[in-house]
Structure formats: structure tokens, C-alpha cells
Amino acid sequence: MASFWRNTRFWRFAGQAISVVLIVAALGFLGNNLFGNLRQLGIQFGFNFLKSQAGFTIGDIPFAYKPSDSYNLALLVGLLNSLRVISVGIILATAIGVTAGIARLSDNWLLRKLAIVYVEGLRNAPLLLQLFFWYFAVFLGLPSPENAVSFGFISFSNRGIGLLGLQLSPEFSALLAGLTIYTGTFIAEIVRGGIQSVPRGQWEAARSLGLKPGLLMRLVIFPQALRAILPPLSNQYLNLAKNSSLAIAVGYPDLYAIASTTFNQTGRAVEVMILICATYLTICLVISLLMNVYNRSVQLVER
Amino acid sequence: MNAKSKTPIAWLQRNLFNTWYNSLWTIVCFALLSWIAYGVGNWAFNKAQWEVVTSNLPLFFVGRYPADQVWRLWLVLVIVVGTIATGILNRKRRFLFILIPVCVLSILWLIGGGFFLTTVGTNLWNGLLLTLLAASISIVLAFPIGILLALGRQSSLPILRGFCTIYVELVRGLPLIGILFMAQVMLPLVLPSQIQLDRVVRAIAGLVLFNAAYLAENVRGGLQSIPRGQVEAAKALGLNTSLSLLLIVLPQALRTSIPAIVGQFISLFKDTSLLSLFALVELTGITRSILAQPEYLGRYAEVYLFIGLIYWVFCYTMSQVSRKLERKSI
Structure with a gap:
């Protein structure tokens, strides 16, 4: 009979036991310190403070909110603001990215080079810096609304973007511009890679069928490229959602900005941290679930 | 690129005006380009005041590092360039394992001082210096944690695997700004109250915790690309699990994940700009404090373009080098 230290099952058990002990010890140590420190600061854990008056004003509000409302309501405003910029951002970033990705493969030299300059130029600079620049x-450097720069239905001024009577605040506009243009560079590379992954034979076959370039792209190449594009694309959507938390840099009241104000006013680090984590995890989870469902519908069904 | 053309006119015809819609595109692009070029050129030469950049040049690079001690930073630069050069030129990589730790220690000593040199506190490590330091220290510390997490995720022990998976997925679902907030606010709360961590140290801790999760995914990708036959062959040679990991699997896995790791370092380098939101005076932070001075009010575009260029040069160089490495290894 082999001795027990030669037994794999013993070692598997020991390994598990050791890792459990280590993890529990580490968490216990941190938790113990946390409770000790909180007691020293005189803070009692709990979410009841959310019902008290927030007392701060918020610039961008999707519904009637006043400073006398509760933190709950303020955080809800933040969440809605985040969702607004994420959803619009995803749509615009996809449009920009797909356009630039196709332009990078164009047979027009100038268009190709322009797309390369856009992609290489903007994805190598920090998003935060670009947000500062846009804002x-x-x-803020644009002229006042009276002499706004206008292109038909859209006008730009230091009060933000005016779109068909809809006025977007400069904070929202700057955040949206920064996020979409930055994420667009990454999406462009993904789209280019996806299109290039379609075998040459498919192009040749489609051309020999007499399809025009536009139809060729739409009917033959793009549906196949989509299979390679979607998984990394959903990663970029997640990045955009997470990066939207940089809104605080331009003063747009998104979820993180309001949570951070709440922390500054109440000193409730743990509770605010839990709220931020739970919300962003949920947002990310929802995006990846939706993208997974879509991804499954375009993947090749193999027998 | 299309086939080589003999004359410029033929080239133009082939690459810009081959069909009517391409001609249209060319004209639209050209109009757009000249409009942008005119606007930017007009702004850069007539309206912009570059004095804010030229008169603050040392601030951007070393911040408030004492001027009489800056020679130490030059020495650091020499050491870094020298190490990289020997690493590239020398075929025997083995001695690098001794050289690199020695270099790292001497660099930290040169920057921080103490031990015959004047001490320079971390609050004086500013500008590009802090950006580079934070990025490189974070990646070096995150690397071993990332490898351990990746191995843990591939482990056959369910509890260990579960824990590593939860950590990686949790961190990857959170924005970096949230992690940095946690590092600044929560870290002092979960550590014993005797331990007082420096602001810079807390920020680096946040970057390490964040990047370890992403590096773990990169390394895991490398681990999964190793064919089963390699492990089986190692077992057949009589290597036990840990030795086959250390000698057979990891070296190959790390080599295949080098491009992804470089990519991660590039995004880490860009992400250090977030430290400016937590009152750290790295490259972006020092820019904001320069812009807060009344004499430079409103000179945003000039300064942001300048430091954007600095970031860009670093990131672009790294991505080109990594692309070359990738091509060489294939």
C-alpha cells in the first residue's frame, strides 16, 4: 500500500483545505480590521442613510429631482444618466467603428490612410485626456448659443449639442464624443479583422455572381464577418460601459459621480463601494447576456 | 497596396479615381482634410500660445522633483536604456535574471534617495516620472499575481478554481475608477490602523489588483493554447505536476501571451491618467495643476495636445515593438 503522501486524493483534499484556510484567514483578517476601524470611526454598517436628504443639486436630470430628495433618488438619477450615455454611446461607437473599419479596407488610398490615422492616433491616447480635451x-471653447456652429439639424455651442430641438448638455456631449470616438477605434480594428477573416473565395464567388460592392458586403461578407466580430465587440461594449464612469472628470452626474458625492457627504465607504460594485456588475452582466443571445443567433449551426 | 504604378498620374488613377464613387470619396476626404488642416494650422500658428508648454517643460517630465537632484533621474534613464540595449543585443538572456532586479533596486534607490543620497518623498515624484513608475511597478507586481490566478483558474481543485474565477470576473466587471476608489478609501479601512499607506502606494495597489485580473486572462489564454501532448510528454518523462508546469507549460504559455501582455501594459500606461482623479500629480495631474494657475487660464487645448503627444509616442512605440515581436515569433 502506498503511503498517504503519495496519494493524489490526499493531496487534492489537502490542497483544497489549505486554500480554504488561507482564503478564510485573509478575509477574516481584513474583515476584522474593517469592523475595528469602522467602530473606531463610529460608523454603523447599514443602508438606512440612503433614505435621508441628499441636499445636492444635479445638473443633468432625466426626471424632476430636487436637493431635498433622498440619496436613493439621487442615485437613481445617476443610474439613469449612466444608462443613457451607455446606450447612446454603444450605438454611436458601433456606427463610427464599422464605418472606420470598412474604410480601412477601402481601395481608395486617401480614405484608407484617413482611417488609419484616426485609429492609430486616437486609441493610443488615454480616454481621460480625450474627455478633458472634448470638454x-x-x-467650452465653442461660441455661445446665439452664434452656434450649425450644420442643418445639428448645432454645436458651449451649451452643448442642439439636435432637432433636443438640447444635450456640454457635459453629456463631451462624454459621449470622447467615449464613442475612443471606443470606435477599437471597434474599427475588430471589424477590419472580422472582414479580413472571411476567405477570399467568398469575395470572388460573390463577385462572379455579379453582386455590386454594396450588396456583396451586405449579403455575403458582413454576415460571415459578424461571427468573428461579435465576441470581441461585446468586450468593447463592456469597456464602454465601464469607461462611462469617467464621467466624473467632465462633471457629468453619472452613477459613479453621484455615489462619490454621496461618499464625500456621508463617509459611508463600504456601503457606497457595495452599491458601485453591484450596479456596474449588473450592467456588465446584462450587456454580456444580451450579446451572448445575439451571438448565438449568428453563429454557424454545425451538425 | 495595389501594384506599383509607373507614373504619379497612373498611381492617382488607380488608387484615388478608379471608379466614380471612389473619385467622389477622394474629393470628400480631400475637402474634409483640407478643412481640418486649415483649421488646425490656423489655430496652432495664430491663436495658440505655446508658452504654457515651453515654460513648464521640466514640470511635465519630473514635476517638483528637486532641480539639483535631477541628475539622478538622468542616471536612471541611462540604466534603463542600457538594460534594454543589453537585453536586445545579448543572446544569452540568463544573466538578465540577475541584472534586472539589481537595476530595479538601484533605480528605486536613485529616485527615492536615502543611503548617502538626499531623500525625495513620494509627494515630489510627479509628472511623467510618476506615470512611468506607477505603470512599471504595477505591471511587475501584477505579473506574478496574474500567473497564480491563471493557474488557479485552470486548477483541478474546485474551491481554488472557484475563488480565482470569482476574483477575476468580479474585477473585470468593475470600472478601474471604482477599484482605485476602493484602494484609496477601503484599503486603509481593511488594514490594521497602525499601517499608514502612502497615497501613491495605495494607487499602485489599486492598479495591481486591477491588472492582475486582466493579466490572468491573458496568461490563461496562453495556457489553453498549449497542446495536451506537452503535459503528457512531461508526465511520461517523470516530471511531477509542479515541475511540468514550471519547466514545460509556463514558459510556452508566457511566450504565446507576450503580445497580449504588452497590450495590457499599454492600456495600463494609459490608465495611469486616472490617478489624477485621486489627487495624484502624474502627467495628467500635473497638467491640471498647471492649468489651474491664473496665468494659463483657458490654455487647455495646447497642454492637452502636448501631453497627449507624450502618451501617444509611448503607446505607439510599444504597440509597434510588440507587433514586430509577434511577427518574429511566428
């Missing part, structure tokens, strides 16, 4: 240098 302080572009939107």
Missing part, C-alpha cells in the same frame, strides 16, 4: 478645449 474643456472643444465644448
